[in-house]
Amino acid sequence: MPRIRILPEILASQVAAGEVVERPASAVKELVENSLDAGAGEILVEIRRGGAALLRVIDNGSGMSRDDALLSLERHATSKLADSAGLASIRTLGFRGEAVPSIASVSRFRLVTREPEAVSGTEIAVEGGVMRDVREAGCAPGTVVEVKDLFYNVPARRKFLRAETTEAAHVEHQLRMHALASSGVRFRFRKDEREVFDLPAGMSRMDRVRWMTGNDLGRELVTLPLTHGNGLSVEGFILPAGHARKGRRHQCVFLNGRPVEDSAISRGLAEGFRGALTDGLHPCAWLWIEMEPTLVDVNVHPAKREIRLHRPHDLREALNSAVREGLAQAEAARRPQPLPPAPPPQRQPMAVADRAVAPAPLPAAKPATIWPASIPVKARQLEMPQVAPLPEPQADARKTLPFRYVGTLLDRFAILESADGLVLLDPRAARERILYERWLAAEGGSHSQGLIVPVLLEPGPRECDLALRHRDEFARAGIELEAFGTGTLRVGSLPDFLRVGDARAFLTGLIDELASGQIPGARLGFEALARQLARRAALAEAPRPQEAMKLLEILFDCELPYCAPDGRPTLTEYSLRELERRFAGGKSAGL
Known part of the structure; x- marks a missing residue:
């Protein structure tokens, strides 16, 4: 066994950086929290190449003196915690005193700061944890922290950084969270010399x-x-159950101004919907919770994302009741109010010369017309895309079907009779197989249909990054995507055989589901995208088991008609021998 020894200070800081600074967004989080703790009313964040080349945080907070600036680069140096008693009632976002020295140990670091009453400020340069220069500097009140070449001296960490667009999307998401938590602060974000957003101070939540x-x-x-x-107090906003998403990334919860994650909060939200949520989906919510600091422990996670509540049941019940009451009030507001009774008609005297005129007959009612999705009506597009039906079966398909339709089971499965016994058909799994093979056959987007009115999606910066990185795969599937501002996608076309009533909800859910299951940085293959598209498109339609025979005709034109793309069976057969054995109680049926 090698002898035990104390780690060098720089190595200890680099180890701490591994816990605190996972990526550029982690450094931005720590630095912005310091700015907020310093009372900043305006914060500017600039990044280049996803934050790996440069990230700069500028604030107009209280600034630091020369001595405090030097101390801030020492490990465990903080102005926010004086003794162990203060650990039980944390009111600041930061308190450990590890973030700044940890970031400085894995980057080329520069700190410029000045107190408002000071004549001059202080500039400190650190490279890989080694202090290079300390001098006076002329600067505005507040603090500027500049981090260049993050992880340049820790290549094992640097190689795990993702694409620049992915890292930039994480930085933007982190800033959005801070902007929601601190609506009284102006937030500006610049990426590669381009301003992404500028949120003025004083906006309401x-x-x-x-x-x-x-x-x-x-x-x-x-x-x-x-x-x-x-x-405790709770206020915030939710979206109806129809907008529930895969994963909890769209639950923005702030406890005493700190973005947090906690299972009691998620459960309280879900319980408030009283079973209206589909399994695996979580409601979108934005919550601001104020709680006595003694009732929560924020010192249980290196990045302070997770917390421990002393009375989680109280918060869970408060959220449950708030969500129920909010949904009930929204439902009551949507109900049409009864109109007041109309006053009786006033009869007007009729002149003798007036002649009674019979009312003109109403025109005969015309049958409803189903418009194609791309036909404009008074410069507006109708509900889209109610488009082409599934392909017609081959002419001789009916002659080869070995089934007879019997009925339906719970309006979900079709009951069929075969020469060997009983068959159950899952219409959704069958449609998945049909649509999947249709997508593979139409690869290249030659069967896409342009939309007269493009669909705009706002799934979020990280989801936008995923979709745009796989723009070619979406185009091969007949879905044209392009960036349309911060966190927004513009959809210009859809496959002509896609049949969904709400294209925006369909595509938003698809991208969200892909983001929740995608390995960070991995490529999304076209077949995987086609499988996901087919599954969501099949779920968007009612099963309609009474149309089983027509569906079977199309299904048996597929290469693999007996299973969905993920391997689930489309047809399940119970042979007559098996049925006889079941009814015979395990004894021989004499067959």
Whole structure:
């Protein structure tokens, strides 16, 4: 065994950096939290090449003196915690004193700071944890932290960074979270010399949530009633159950101004919907929780994302009741109000010369017309895309079907009779197989249909990055995507055989599901995308088992008709011998 020894200070800081600084977004989080703790009213964040080449945080906070600036680069040096008693009532975002020295140990670091009453400021340069220069500097009040070449001296960490667009998307997501948590602070974000957003100070929480979700979803926000009691208060917004998403990335929860994650909060939200959520989906929510600091422990995770509540049941119940009441009020507001009774008609005297005129007959009703999705009506597009049906079966397909339709089971499965016994058909699995093979056959996008009115999606920066990185695969599937501003995608075309009623919800759910299951940085193959598209398109349609025979005719034109793309069976057969054995109680049926 080698002898035990104390780690050198720089190595200890690099080890700590592995816990605190996972990627550029982690460094931005720590530095922005320091700015907020310093009372900044305006924060500018600039990055280049996803933050790996440069990230700069500029604030107009309280700044530091020369001595404090030098101390801030020492490990465990902090102005926010004086003794162990203070650990039980943390009111600041940072308190450990590890972030700044850890970041400086794995980068080329520069700190420029000045207190408002000071004549001059202080500039400190650090390279890989070694201090290179300390001098006076002329600067505005506040602090500038510049981090260049992150992980340049720790190649094992640097090689795990993802594509520049992915890292930039994580930085943007982190800043959006801070902007939601601190609506009274102006946040500016610049990426590769281009301004991404500039949020003025003083915006309401509702305005910031609408900025994050977009106007369409913003109109559907449900305001939760303010809840007080047991040392906590809760307020915020949710979206109806129809907008539930895969994973909890769209649950933005802030406890005492800190973005947090906790299972009690997620459960309380879900329970408030009273079973209206599909399995595996979670509601979208934006919550601000204020709680006595003594009731929560924020010192249980290196990055302070997770917390430990002393009375989780109280918070869970508060959220449950707030969500129920908010949804009930929203439902009551949507109900049409009865109109007041109309006053009786006033009879007007008729002149003698007036002649009674019989009312003109109404025109005969015309049958409803089903418009193609691309036909404009008064410069607007109708509900889309109710488009082409599934391909017609081959002419001789009917002659070869070995089944007879019997009926339906729970309006979900089709019951069929075969020469060997009983067969159950899963219409959704069958449609998945049909659509999957249709996508593979149409690879290249030659069967796409342009939309007169493009669809705009706002799934979020990280989801946008995923979709744009795989733009070619989407194009091969007949879905044309392009960037349309920050966190927004523009969809210009869809496959002509896709049959969904709400294209925006369909595509948003697809991208969200891909993001939740995608390995970071991995490429998305076209076949995997086709499988996901087929599954979601099949789920968007009612099963309609009564149409089993027509569906079977199309299904048996497929190369692999007996299974869905993920291997689930489309048809399950119970042979007559097996049925006889079941009814004979395991004894021989004499067959």
